[in-house]
Amino acid sequence: MHELSVAQNICDIVQQSVPKNELADVRIVRVKLGTFSGVVADSLDFCFSAISAETPLAKAHLEFEHIPFAVRCNHCQKTFENDIGFMVCPECGGAETVILSGRELQVTEIELENEEEKTI
Amino acid sequence: MSVITVERKVLEKNDEIARRNRAMFSERHLFVINLVSSPGSGKTSILERTLEYFNKRVKVAVIEGDVQTDFDAQRIARYDAPVVQIVTNGGCHLDAKLVEDALGSLDLSGVKLLIIENVGNLVCPSNYDLGEAMKVVVASTTEGDDKPLKYPSMFQNASVLIINKIDLLPYVNCSLETLRNNALKINPSLKVFETSCTTKSGISEWCSWLEQNTNR
Numbered sequence: 076m077h078e079l080s081v082a083q084n085i086c087d088i089v090q091q092s093v094p095k096n097e098l099a100d101v102r103i104v105r106v107k108l109g110t111f112s113g114v115v116a117d118s119l120d121f122c123f124s125a126i127s128a129e130t131p132l133a134k135a136h137l138e139f140e141h142i143p144f145a146v147r148c149n150h151c152q153k154t155f156e157n158d159i160g161f162m163v164c165p166e167c168g169g170a171e172t173v174i175l176s177g178r179e180l181q182v183t184e185i186e187l188e189n190e191e192e193k194t195i
Numbered sequence: 196m197s198v199i200t201v202e203r204k205v206l207e208k209n210d211e212i213a214r215r216n217r218a219m220f221s222e223r224h225l226f227v228i229n230l231v232s233s234p235g236s237g238k239t240s241i242l243e244r245t246l247e248y249f250n251k252r253v254k255v256a257v258i259e260g261d262v263q264t265d266f267d268a269q270r271i272a273r274y275d276a277p278v279v280q281i282v283t284n285g286g287c288h289l290d291a292k293l294v295e296d297a298l299g300s301l302d303l304s305g306v307k308l309l310i311i312e313n314v315g316n317l318v319c320p321s322n323y324d325l326g327e328a329m330k331v332v333v334a335s336t337t338e339g340d341d342k343p344l345k346y347p348s349m350f351q352n353a354s355v356l357i358i359n360k361i362d363l364l365p366y367v368n369c370s371l372e373t374l375r376n377n378a379l380k381i382n383p384s385l386k387v388f389e390t391s392c393t394t395k396s397g398i399s400e401w402c403s404w405l406e407q408n409t410n411r
């Protein structure tokens with residue numbers, strides 16, 4: 076529901092990470108997205124295009140790396156993944172577990188098209 | 196193609212302000228909870244019963260978050276507690292900055308416990324740290340017993356579950372046991388209370404637990 080403000084944050088991060096005169100060269104913004112990041116990839120993509128249109132970032136688009144929800148059991152030390160959010164260990168029923176991943180919402184890389192590539 | 200490595204959290208700004216809030220809370224020895232639920236589960240009603248129970252013995256301040264109106268703040272003001280209303284104007288959650296700004300207009304002298312009632316929404320508030328010590332999620336019997344499975348993120352993130360409106364159990368299609376088990380499958384370390392704001396059943400258990408944690 077708050078994909079618009081998340082998209083705005085992503086634009087801000089890109090603008091802070093790339094020199095002004097190279098912003099128009101940005102093609103791909105890679106985003107790590109955990110199963111329980113709370114945002115919907117398609118919707119975020121849509122909001123990003125809407126915000127970046129008619130800005131130097133108009134040719135940029137988001138690419139997502141989906142990160143599964145993973146939990147480690149402190150009792151049997153096993154690691155397990157699921158996409159329904161269960162934190163009880165399926166092996167031993169252990170309740171003392173720690174979330175290893177699945178909540179990511181992170182900009183990892185920005186890809187730019189170089190001068191040479193443009194002229195070819 | 197050339198690549199710039201970034202590795203930045205998209206919500207880093209929020210997290211930074213949340214850290215600032217948390218440092219301020221700890222400096223003031225203030226216990227802070229973030230009360231979350233879907234709209235109408237009974238967050239404000241639980242607050243009212245809580246203020247009534249403490250009857251100023253434990254000094255409580257309240258931050259109310261709603262999309263529109265200051266109705267909830269008006270309800271709280273009747274109990275003579277310092278309260279400030281945040282109107283998000285469409286925003287689906289409170290964020291750390293809104294809370295930081297609200298703190299400016301709240302008289303915290305003598306206050307031991309700050310309760311932040313988040314916007315009624317079982318999805319978005321789970322991703323925004325406000326600087327609280329813990330999230331308390333309210334699920335009411337009228338919502339059915341499957342909510343923890345449908346909105347796992349909120350239950351993963353919470354430390355306490357209050358199952359509210361238990362007075363309505365005879366009239367609704369909801370099993371208390373199923374609701375509790377579903378929540379514990381998502382997050383086995385949840386501390387669970389069962390309350391009714393109408394009959395006040397379970398309110399004293401919840402309040403004594405809250406008081407103990409406030410004084411820790």
Ligand SMILES: Nc1nc2c(ncn2[C@@H]2O[C@H](COP(=O)(O)OP(=O)(O)OP(=O)(O)O)[C@@H](O)[C@H]2O)c(=O)[nH]1
Nearest residue numbers: 233234235236237238239240315359360391392393
């Ligand atoms: N029968 C019954 N009704 C309740 C109980 N708790 C709250 N209600 C009623 O449920 C409705 C919503 O309660 P609120 O306390 O306003 O809920 P809320 O979660 O603060 O709602 P929002 O702030 O709008 O999200 C009101 O009509 C309350 O009187 C309860 O334990 N039993």
Ligand SMILES: [Mg+2]
Nearest residue numbers: 238239267312
């Ligand atoms: Mg309310």
Ligand SMILES: [Zn+2]
Nearest residue numbers: 148151164167
């Ligand atoms: Zn195990």
